[in-house]
Amino acid sequence: TYDRSTKRVLAHGHVQMVDPKGTRTFADNVDVTDDFRDGFSNALRVEAADKTYFGADTGERAAGEVTTFNHGVYTACAPCEKKPNRPPVWRVRAQKIIWNGQSKTIRFLHSRFELFGLPIAYFPSFEVPDPTVKRKSGLLLPTYSFKDELGFGATLPYYLVLSQTTDLTLFPTYYAKQGFAGTALFRQKFNNGDYSVTVSGIRQQDPGAFSSSYVDYGTPSDLNRWRGMVGTKGTFKINPRWTFGWDILAQTDKDYSYTYHLDGYDTYRYHSQVYLTGLNDRNYFDLRAYHFSIQEPFPDSTAGMVNGVEPWVLPSLDYSYTPDEPVAGGQLTFDVNAQSLIRNNLDDTPTVPVVRGIDGSSQRLTAKAEWKRSFVTDQGLIITPILGARLDGIHADYGSDSTAAIDGMATNLGVDSDIRSAYLRYMATAGMEVRWPILFSTTSASQVIEPIAQIFVRPNEPYAGSLGIPNEDAQSMVFDASSLFEEDKFSGYDRIEGGTRANVGFRYSGSFSGGWSANGIFGQSYQLAGLNSYAAPDLVNVGAYSGLQTARSDYVGQVGLTSPNGFTVMAGGRFDRDSFEARRLETTAAYTSKPFSVSARYAFIQAQPLYGFDKDRREITASASTHFAKYWSAFGSSTYDMSYGVLVSDAVGVSYLDDCFGFSLAYSQTRNAVTKEASNNVGFTLSFRTLGNFGSNTNKFQPTQ
Known part of the structure; x- marks a missing residue:
């Protein structure tokens, strides 16, 4: 009406x-x-x-x-x-x-x-x-925490909108044992990027709540009361090809952010960096300066601590260029890598003959060019000739501790030391790869078997018979199926593979009716002539136990199977060249469906005394999750160290999630395999759509035996 x-x-x-x-x-x-x-x-x-x-x-x-x-x-x-x-x-x-x-x-x-x-x-x-x-100014939902050294903690954040592009969030926190801590997060957004600044500080009421051997405690004559940090992150798109950014942390001591769980800065191994990257089709440029901060509790002078030996990389450069047009009918690529490091303290291990990093400074500039072209014969044979050249210039300013450590390691291994301020080394490569993919096809299956053979002819690696050149970026050496057909199997530029080497093996892939599929790879590598770089002395013993240190390598292989109902299995490893005994092994099996998923993994690595591992390492990991009711799910995982007979980690949790409410509760425990010291974690979160989230996942309880 x-x-x-x-x-x-x-x-x-x-x-x-x-x-x-x-x-x-x-x-x-x-x-x-x-x-x-x-x-x-x-x-x-x-x-x-x-x-x-x-x-x-x-x-x-x-x-x-x-x-x-x-x-x-x-x-x-x-x-x-x-x-x-x-x-x-x-x-x-x-x-x-x-x-x-x-x-x-x-x-x-x-x-x-x-x-x-x-x-x-x-x-x-x-x-x-x-x-x-x-976005609107106002109080946010509170959070809580507990840690034995801090006591119960409560945080009541306040969010302040400063403008359309800037805001400030305050995180006042009170800890029952340590008192008031203040943290502020400022953010600003631009059309092409954004940045943030985090500032935090506390005057600890009771440093004695920490172990007297921790940096959190300080010393009896100088307790660590005033603690704080400043951190900033930013990313900007200069144009569609170029990006500039940074991620920097500075703090009064090395584990303040980790101890107080400052969001975004509580990573145990924190990576501070400033970078400039460019990407255009096949060309790439990356320039960055960086430093790793290890937020460990003990002072740098304590045995086993590594923060004090982490270098400053000022800077690192990677550049790759591939011309758009073919060169002599093939593909030509140019790569440049440079790095400059400064380290204040020698990185060595008294119980193992190894020098992971020199005290002082080192610089290396590497330029590399490679050409390759593939030919396909009428019979389907794919022949790829490869030509390459590389030149390195290296400068090193060794501290007195480094020269003594290198000389001592050389004496221990019975080789010569060759310590210089400058090194110039080169490498030329002439190679050939031959592949012959053979297709077997029926109405119910399609299978491809591809025999592969490679040969690379090179001079010996310069300076490979003695110790001297720092090895900073090629310390990780894993020879497996994924690296079998790599031209150079070292993980970085500080080492060069030399001599004449052949890689022989095959790949397999198959697709079958009903949705089944399988794949595999198997092969071996041979040092045919010249000095074997993987048997040559190295400051970190990088070639030892690799399976490549002999003229005929260990066998490597991997097989995988996938079913249409969600079951997958993968097994791979390295096996002794004579007895076929497993040197390294990894097996994974998993099943995934809508209501249920489960996976298991077994890993084995044979003893490596020169790396500090005197006994075989065996580990098994299992995990499972299930949606046992509408909106409800549960999960669990466990890792068991078979070598020490210790359950090193386990976790269990339950969650509920619908269109307006979410809930999760989880418990986890980690345990040191040697000392058996355990750390327990309990966390829960409540999520209410339009109202916010409440909870904590940082509850840490006192270690237990």
């Missing part, structure tokens, strides 16, 4: 209104002005466009902006279609709910929060942004 004299609209019985924004309003009775700016209703229900829901005994609307719900209810959970009277997972009941469209806020007066229909908290008054707001 429309009353012309009062210009009001009256409606009775199952009233429904839809505004231009998509908000749907339901009521038994409605009395509103003809412009819908002011009005009154009974038995009101509102369904916003973002799927949030309001309900009230009565409702009032004023000035077209403010809606008041009397004895109201708010939730972001959709009503159950089968049982509409069932309480939602969560809701807020209040005497009044005031939705202000102008300030974009929802205020709750004399409210209680209900979970699964049960009241769990009362709030005299609180206010949240309405669902249309992306």
Whole structure:
């Protein structure tokens, strides 16, 4: 009914209104002005466009902006279609709910929060942004933490919008044992990138709560009370090809951020860097300076600590260029790598003859060119000749500790030391690769067997018979199926493979009816002539136990099988060239389906005394997860060190996730395989759509034996 004299609209019985924004309003009775700016209703229900829901005994609307719900209810959970009277997972009941469209806020007066229909908290008054707001100043949900040395901690963050492109978040935290800690996060966004700055500090009330051997404690005469950090991150797109960025951490001591779990900076091995990268089709440029900070608890002077021996890389350069046009019918590539390192302390191990890094400085510049072209014969044989050349210039400024350590290692191994300030080395390569993929096809299967043979003819690696050239980036040496057909199997530029070597093996792949597939690779490598670089002395013994240190290498192989029902299995390893005994082995099996998934992994590495591993290493890992009910899932994992007979890690958890609410609870334990010291972690999170998240996953308890 429309009353012309009062210009009001009256409606009775199952009233429904839809505004231009998509908000749907339901009521038994409605009395509103003809412009819908002011009005009154009974038995009101509102369904916003973002799927949030309001309900009230009565409702009032004023000035077209403010809606008041009397004895109201708010939730972001959709009503159950089968049982509409069932309480939602969560809701807020209040005497009044005031939705202000102008300030974009929802205020709750004399409210209680209900979970699964049960009241769990009362709030005299609180206010949240309405669902249309992306950013608004105000308090965020609190978080809590516990750690034995810190005590219980509570954080009540405050978010402050400074402008459309900047904001500031304050994280005041009180720890029962250590007192007040303050952390602030400033962020700014630009059209082409963004950056952030984090500042944190504390005056520890009780440094004695930490072990007296920890840097967190300090010394008896100088307790570590004032602690803090400054960190910054940024990334900017200069143009579609070039990116500039940084990630830097500076702190008063080496594990403040790790101890206090500062988000984004609590990585145990923190990588500070400044970089410039460019990418264009097949060409690549990367220039960066970086440093690894190890956030370990003990002072650098303690045996086994590595933070004090981490170098500063100032800078590292990688450049790769491939001309668009073919050269002599083939592909030509140019690569340049350079690195400059500064290290204050020698990185060695007294119990093992090894010098991982020299104290002092070292620089290396490498230039490399390679050409290759593939020919295909009428019989399907693929022949690829390869030509390559490389030149290295190396400068090293050894500290006195380094020269003594290198001389001592040379004496221990019975080889010569060759310590110079400058080295110039070269390498020329002439190679050939021959592949013959053979296809076997039937109505039910398609299989390809591809025999492969390679030969690379090179002079001996310069300076390979003695110790002297620093090895910083080629310390990892794993010979397996993935590296069988690599021209140079070293992991970095500080070493060069020399001599004449042949790689022989085959690849296999098969696809079968019903969705089954299989793949495999197997082969061996041969040092045909010249000095074997993997048998040559090295400051980190990189070739030892590699399986390549003899004229005929160990066998390497890998096989995999995939089924249509989600089952996969993979096995790979390295096997003795004579007895076929396993030297290195890894096997993985997994099954994945909608309600259930499980996986298991077994790994074995034979003893490597020159690396400090005097006994075989065996480890088995298992994990499983299941969706055991609608919205519910559970998971668990465990790792067992078979060599020491210790369960080194295990975890179990359960979670619930629907369209408006999420919950997770997890427990994990890690245990040192040698000392058997354990660290226990318990964490939980609650997530309420439109309200926020609450919880913690950083509970750490005192080590137990």
